[in-house]
Amino acid sequence: MIKNYIKIAWRNLKRNKAYAMINITGLSLSMACGLLIFTLVSYHFSFDDFHPGRDRIYRIVTEIHNENISHTPGVPPPFAKAFRRDFTFADKTARAVTFGNELISIPSSPDNKKFVEESGVACVEPDFFDIFNFPLVQGDKKTALSAAQSALVTEHIAKKYFGTVNAIGKVIRVDNKTDFTITGILQDIPLNTDRKSEIYVSDLSMKDLSEQVANDNAWGDISSETHCFIRLKPGIGPATVEAAFDGMKKKYYANRPGSQKALVFKLQPLSDVHFNPDYNGYADKKYLWALALIGVFLIVTACVNFINLATAQAINRSREVGIRKVLGSLRSQLFWQFIVETALITLFALVVAFGLAQLGLPFINSLFKTELTLHLLGNQLLLLCMLLVFLFVVFLSGSYPGLVLSGFQPVLALKGKLSQKNLGGFSLRRLLVVAQFAISQILIIGTIVIASQMHYSKTSDLGFRKDGIVLLPVPISDSAGRTRMETLRNRLASVSGVENVSFCSQAPASDANNKMDITFGNRPKPELWSVNIKCSDQDYLKVFNLKLAAGRNLSRSDTLREFLVNETFVKKLNLSSPEEVINKTATINGKKALIVGVVRDFYNYSFRDEVDPVALFSSYPQYQQCAIQCSLLHAKPALASFEKIWNETYPEYVYSFQFLDQAIARFYELDDIMLQLI
Amino acid sequence: MINIKDLEKIYRTEEVETIALNKLTLEVKEGEFVAIMGPSGCGKSTLLNILGLLDDPDSGSFIFNNIEVAHFNERKRADLRKHNIGFVFQSFNLIDELTVFENVELPLIYTGVKAAERKKKVEEVLDKVQIMHRRNHYPQQLSGGQQQRVAVARAVVNNPKLILADEPTGNLDSSNGNEVMQLLTELNEQGTTIVMVTHSEHDARYSHRIIRMLDGQTVTQNILI
Numbered sequence: 001m002i003k004n005y006i007k008i009a010w011r012n013l014k015r016n017k018a019y020a021m022i023n024i025t026g027l028s029l030s031m032a033c034g035l036l037i038f039t040l041v042s043y044h045f046s047f048d049d050f051h052p053g054r055d056r057i058y059r060i061v062t063e064i065h066n067e068n069i070s071h072t073p074g075v076p077p078p079f080a081k082a083f084r085r086d087f088t089f090a091d092k093t094a095r096a097v098t099f100g101n102e103l104i105s106i107p108s109s110p111d112n113k114k115f116v117e118e119s120g121v122a123c124v125e126p127d128f129f130d131i132f133n134f135p136l137v138q139g140d141k142k143t144a145l146s147a148a149q150s151a152l153v154t155e156h157i158a159k160k161y162f163g164t165v166n167a168i169g170k171v172i173r174v175d176n177k178t179d180f181t182i183t184g185i186l187q188d189i190p191l192n193t194d195r196k197s198e199i200y201v202s203d204l205s206m207k208d209l210s211e212q213v214a215n216d217n218a219w220g221d222i223s224s225e226t227h228c229f230i231r232l233k234p235g236i237g238p239a240t241v242e243a244a245f246d247g248m249k250k251k252y253y254a255n256r257p258g259s260q261k262a263l264v265f266k267l268q269p270l271s272d273v274h275f276n277p278d279y280n281g282y283a284d285k286k287y288l289w290a291l292a293l294i295g296v297f298l299i300v301t302a303c304v305n306f307i308n309l310a311t312a313q314a315i316n317r318s319r320e321v322g323i324r325k326v327l328g329s330l331r332s333q334l335f336w337q338f339i340v341e342t343a344l345i346t347l348f349a350l351v352v353a354f355g356l357a358q359l360g361l362p363f364i365n366s367l368f369k370t371e372l373t374l375h376l377l378g379n380q381l382l383l384l385c386m387l388l389v390f391l392f393v394v395f396l397s398g399s400y401p402g403l404v405l406s407g408f409q410p411v412l413a414l415k416g417k418l419s420q421k422n423l424g425g426f427s428l429r430r431l432l433v434v435a436q437f438a439i440s441q442i443l444i445i446g447t448i449v450i451a452s453q454m455h456y457s458k459t460s461d462l463g464f465r466k467d468g469i470v471l472l473p474v475p476i477s478d479s480a481g482r483t484r485m486e487t488l489r490n491r492l493a494s495v496s497g498v499e500n501v502s503f504c505s506q507a508p509a510s511d512a513n514n515k516m517d518i519t520f521g522n523r524p525k526p527e528l529w530s531v532n533i534k535c536s537d538q539d540y541l542k543v544f545n546l547k548l549a550a551g552r553n554l555s556r557s558d559t560l561r562e563f564l565v566n567e568t569f570v571k572k573l574n575l576s577s578p579e580e581v582i583n584k585t586a587t588i589n590g591k592k593a594l595i596v597g598v599v600r601d602f603y604n605y606s607f608r609d610e611v612d613p614v615a616l617f618s619s620y621p622q623y624q625q626c627a628i629q630c631s632l633l634h635a636k637p638a639l640a641s642f643e644k645i646w647n648e649t650y651p652e653y654v655y656s657f658q659f660l661d662q663a664i665a666r667f668y669e670l671d672d673i674m675l676q677l678i
Numbered sequence: 679m680i681n682i683k684d685l686e687k688i689y690r691t692e693e694v695e696t697i698a699l700n701k702l703t704l705e706v707k708e709g710e711f712v713a714i715m716g717p718s719g720c721g722k723s724t725l726l727n728i729l730g731l732l733d734d735p736d737s738g739s740f741i742f743n744n745i746e747v748a749h750f751n752e753r754k755r756a757d758l759r760k761h762n763i764g765f766v767f768q769s770f771n772l773i774d775e776l777t778v779f780e781n782v783e784l785p786l787i788y789t790g791v792k793a794a795e796r797k798k799k800v801e802e803v804l805d806k807v808q809i810m811h812r813r814n815h816y817p818q819q820l821s822g823g824q825q826q827r828v829a830v831a832r833a834v835v836n837n838p839k840l841i842l843a844d845e846p847t848g849n850l851d852s853s854n855g856n857e858v859m860q861l862l863t864e865l866n867e868q869g870t871t872i873v874m875v876t877h878s879e880h881d882a883r884y885s886h887r888i889i890r891m892l893d894g895q896t897v898t899q900n901i902l903i
């Protein structure tokens with residue numbers, strides 16, 4: 001019977017090539033999109049799902065309750081140690097601090113090879129590898145990081161640096177300062193994890209990498225890259241642990257009542273890490289669900305389309321239906337015949353869709369910077385989903401035409417007396433068309449909304465200049481680097497097209513933000529909020545075109561001598577006019593100085609976020625970037641000169657540059673991706 | 679074999695009500711060859727459709743093989759039909775997408791006959807209607823007479839007790855028509871009951887008995903033998 005169904009289905013398709021083509025094209029296009037979306041969404045939902053006991057793994061994060069609540073995935077540097085010492089909730093606790101874009105060099109190589117790892121160097125305590133399932137192919141994870149100056153690298157890094165995976169005993173130098181000996185080789189890190197680092201060094205060497213983080217008393221210092229991971233003992237819930245943090249705060253913030261009130265430590269489940277935008281999660285679940293919904297919409301629309309076409313075709317099939325009924329076919333048999341026919345079309349479409357998806361994958365990969373692959377074999381979830389989609393499409397689009405056709409009165413069908421009316425649900429079909437239209441409308445409106453939001457964010461005024469500004473890294477800023485900085489400044493300033501040069505810790509809007517406690521004037525206690533500090537020289541205002549609301553600019557100085565603050569800072573102090581802070585003192589991070597000026601507010605993250613209170617001051621050891629304002633006309637030759645000058649100034653480092661507007665565009669990356677997708 | 683009493687069939691459309699069969703009474707015995715004649719619109723096809731269980735009457739009784747079938751549901755009617763009744767239509771009604779062989783095979787598929795036996799039976803009847811050499815052709819590639827022979831073959835392939843033919847020669851020239859009538863006669867001689875609607879006195883003479891209808895009722899019966 002089924003053979004007969006397939007035979008007649010096949011012949012019917014051959015006879016109605018146009019009909020088959022339209023259906024197959026429509027279906028396969030939307031199923032290809034569905035497949036791609038599925039791959040992408042399932043990729044994100046698979047993040048960090050391969051660690052044993054992952055339900056018990058948490059990251060301790062910090063909420064900062066001021067007037068409004070801000071979030072950071074970091075904790076104070078001594079937190080992990082204190083947690084391990086004070087509590088028995090966790091069977092494993094590890095501090096993990098990631099230093100991004102570190103310079104790695106190979107001292108033993110004849111030409112002193114240099115590398116910059118975007119994924120950074122992670123300085124971790126040994127428990128890290130008990131919490132996370134990153135197996136070693138060589139070396140023993142129990143002892144590998146138990147000595148200072150030891151390091152683990154992945155096979156990939158080992159091959160890249162030394163041309164062989166057998167790199168145990170070899171030495172890498174981090175930041176031109178500290179040597180680490182490789183004591184173990186990690187299996188390559190899977191794609192679906194947020195722990196991207198490929199180089200891990202022992203926590204015992206922390207003081208060589210960052211004095212600040214190594215300081216066991218730095219309870220007031222929270223960096224977003226200082227993480228604390230724990231694996232709770234079975235049976236202990238996060239609420240129990242969070243309840244115990246109160247006592248911990250009393251103990252370590254005894255003389256800082258402001259922080260004691262403002263800081264709330266929370267346990268973030270590992271399954272939340274990839275998704276929570278509050279804590280720099282990459283993929284907001286909202287977007288993923290929206291994407292999945294779009295996928296379902298697309299497939300449903302294609303089905304609706306299919307139903308319409310198939311039902312319109314039904315008239316031509318009525319005689320066949322009549323004959324089959326006369327010959328004794330049951331209604332159900334006819335119904336199945338049409339289902340088989342639909343299944344055949346769908347199967348074709350699915351095969352085509354799979355091909356299309358393979359073609360589209362590189363595009364998706366470049367868009368999302370992923371390395372997704374689409375393999376049928378070995379991906380049971382994909383197979384299962386394809387099967388489900390197949391059945392879904394077949395029954396959704398096959399059953400209505402099947403029911404209509406199989407319901408024909410044989411006598412009427414034979415006489416060819418059927419008309420549109422006998423297709424029964426003319427109104428239903430009209431409804432389907434309306435539904436299809438509505439779905440397309442929703443997609444179009446959604447696109448317009450996102451597009452206009454994008455446009456707004458791209459063109460909206462962030463309160464500072466962002467065009468024509470090139471950022472160069474300043475690799476060394478200690479006293480030894482001081483003279484080199486001046487050389488760099490003088491040489492850059494003489495390049496034609498360059499208008500201003502400023503050294504600073506970061507651009508006005510940046511995702512690297514540093515918050516500190518602040519005490520104003522003679523007020524007895526620190527304020528309940530913290531201030532976002534940016535270190536810069538006197539040319540910062542000129543380069544970024546920041547305007548003064550009151551007072552004057554910073555005067556030339558190498559170290560902290562005076563403060564510039566922004567308008568929000570004044571508002572936070574509950575003062576009515578900027579003039580009121582001028583020539584008052586402020587104590588920030590224990591350093592007291594006069595406030596000499598107030599700058600107009602600028603967005604210090606993206607326009608989606610609120611403006612923080614900001615303090616600007618000079619302090620050359622903090623300078624990490626050199627911001628060059630240059631006229632766009634000369635950009636090309638100027639860039640070449642920048643590279644040359646920079647390389648001559650810092651021969652032992654790796655040059656890179658960034659346009660500020662591109663750096664800012666990165667904040668809106670996900671919006672951008674959504675836009676391109678739709 | 680067929681016993682009909684007071685059968686009524688009324689077609690209702692929005693404007694008009696047509697009484698297609700008006701308290702019709704009829705009896706057909708096993709092995710008979712009956713011709714039904716009458717002016718256009720008198721209800722012949724309607725009667726045949728009810729006899730063939732393709733349509734159900736509004737009232738009255740229809741006893742087929744000693745069973746009251748007037749109110750059978752669709753499934754039961756389909757079951758009875760596929761095992762007992764074969765149809766021949768004026769317009770052949772072959773499925774264009776299937777070959778001659780596959781068309782004739784179809785009733786056997788619906789009665790669940792095994793493939794090997796199907797092949798044997800189909801070849802047997804195709805031989806009988808002398809169309810074996812065209813078994814792999816599609817209906818469009820055949821002449822009208824050939825198509826009707828295929829339709830007859832399809833009607834008899836299941837060895838039905840009853841064959842219903844609605845103007846089987848209506849679309850054929852006289853020589854092709856005679857061939858088909860010859861076939862029906864042979865089948866009747868082998869024991870199949872035949873009820874045939876026709877407009878042709880010539881064809882009607884092949885039968886044993888002519889029933890004349892008018893306005894949904896039988897008016898006279900001529901016994902020919």
Ligand SMILES: Nc1ncnc2c1ncn2[C@@H]1O[C@H](COP(=O)(O)OP(=O)(O)OP(=O)(O)O)[C@@H](O)[C@H]1O
Pocket residue numbers: 689690691696697698717718719720721722723724725
């Ligand atoms: N589906 C239907 N809806 C409404 N009226 C119908 C329908 N089928 C048949 N009729 C009417 O019922 C009457 C009987 O029709 P029927 O087809 O049985 O006539 P007939 O004797 O076969 O005529 P012909 O010799 O032209 O084939 C006619 O008046 C016809 O118009």
Ligand SMILES: [Mg+2]
Pocket residue numbers: 722723724
């Ligand atoms: Mg008729």
